Amino acid sequence: MTVTDRIRRRLAVDGVEATPAAVVRAVRRGNEVLGDTAVLRLADQVRDELLGAGPLAPLLADPSITDVLVNGVQVWVDRGAGLQRAAVRLGSPEDVRRLAQRLVAACGRRLDDGQPYADARLPDGTRLHAVLPPVATGGPYLSLRTFRQRPFSLGDLVACGTVDEAVAPVLSAMVGARLAYLVCGGTGSGKTTLLATLLGLVPPTERIVLVEDAAELRPVHPHVVALQARTANVEGAGAVGLTDLVRQALRMRPDRLVIGECRGAEIVDLLGALNTGHDGGAGTLHANAPGDVPARLEALGLLGGLPRSALHAQVVAALQIILLVRRTESGRVLESVSVLVPSGPDRLATVVPAWQCGAGPGPGAPVLGRMLGERGVPAPPILRAAR
Structure with a gap:
């Protein structure tokens, strides 16, 4: 024993x-x-x-680790440079099953043969997803995304190479001018980190209302209120979705309305809010390239019953900036800053690059400079040089 x-x-x-x-x-x-x-x-x-997390606890406490993945009894970790095997002994698959069930049960969720998968959030903020056999054929499988309390400043992101020093003033000016923006990229590309950093640049006199599926954003700001979606309980009741929360947020006198991740019909409510005087809103969106954003927004708009033409009209009126972050071998980087402009007789939303990593200012730089100037914010030197 x-x-x-x-x-x-x-x-x-x-x-x-x-x-x-x-x-x-x-x-x-x-x-x-x-x-x-x-x-x-x-x-x-x-x-x-x-x-707690048993043998995984030291990994979750390691500040350099962002993801801990368990495949059966094998453990993999990500320290920002790709997955690596971790020398952690978990025992048998049955031990891993008990660990997964204990963690999920502690979060008020159910994980058993009748409900073989579950999403949960640990007390320290770590996101947990677990799948049991036979659905997980070689499982159990656990996926843990760690949550770090330490926020980053824009200077920190410049120092670690995530943000190019020349484009940092553009990001500051964008926030100061209350331009609405989306931070886009793939899974684990650093979207939430960049968004939280930019929210820290919001003037302290403004109120930020966050709407999230899972509470991840922790901006360094004195006036932040957060709403978190809730899944159904074991009886299948009590779910509260992002669409409902966006509508509640609008009644909370937000100066900046932020959706942690746009993934469904809530995009319609966000665009509607940004078109009714709520400038400076923001969110994250899964997209592999800036040019993919309009199509991605179209798909989400259809979920909310918004036809294509109306969606594009809302987008060009509500959103101005697209930031794309990408995960590379050397780390996470801000790859491009683009502007959304209407194009063609149908005035469809078109993405035009204003700055690209390694290439400098693009054709959208003068457009972004004018956007800033119209809101009383001087264009940074990198944008003025592109005119």
């Missing part, structure tokens, strides 16, 4: 909750010869196995 099993049995016999103090007392009772430091270290390990 392992130490954890003995402690678990002891706590069950005593009928006490597995609090840190109770675990320490139980460890001391069975390991009287250990010193204080060793007892506390063993108690932390036991508590992780009883209530």
Whole structure:
């Protein structure tokens, strides 16, 4: 019998909750010869196995790791340069199954043969997705996306190479001019990090209302209120979607309305809000290239019952900027800044690059400069040089 099993049995016999103090007392009772430091270290390990992430806890605590993936009993981690195997022993697939079920149950979700997959959010903000066999043929499979409390400033992103130093003033001017923008890119490309950083540039006199599917944005700003979607409970009731939350947010006197990720019909409500005086709104969107954004918005607009022509009319009136971030071998980088302009007799939304990493200003630079000037914000030098 392992130490954890003995402690678990002891706590069950005593009928006490597995609090840190109770675990320490139980460890001391069975390991009287250990010193204080060793007892506390063993108690932390036991508590992780009883209530926490068990052998995965050290990985989730590592600030360099963004993702922890479990395939059966194999563990992979991502430190920003691709996936690498981690030397972590999880035991048998049955041990991994129990770990997944414990983590999901602690978040009020269900994971069993009748519901073999689940999304959950751990107390520290880590996002968890778990799938059990037989759906997971080689499983169980766990996917954990870590949440870091430490925010980044624009200077931090410049220092680490995510944002080119020459384009940083453009981002600051864009926020100061209250231009509406979308941060686009693939999964894990750094969209949320860049958006949170830009929200930190919003003047402290303005109120930011966040609407998110899962609470991830933590901008450094004195006046932020956040609304988080809720999934249905085990009875299938109580779900609250992003569309409902956007409508609630509009009644909360937002100076800046932000949707953490646009993925459904809520895009219609966001565009409607940005067209009714709520300047400076923002959000993230999954897209592989700036030119893909209009088609992606069309697809989401159809989910909300908005026809193509009306969607494009809303887009060109509500959104001005597209920022594309991409994940590379050297890290995450802001690849381009583009403007949305109407084009052709149907005035369809068209993406025109204003700046591209490695290429400098593009044909949309003068357009972006004029947008800033019309709102009383001087165009940064990189945009003025492109005229």
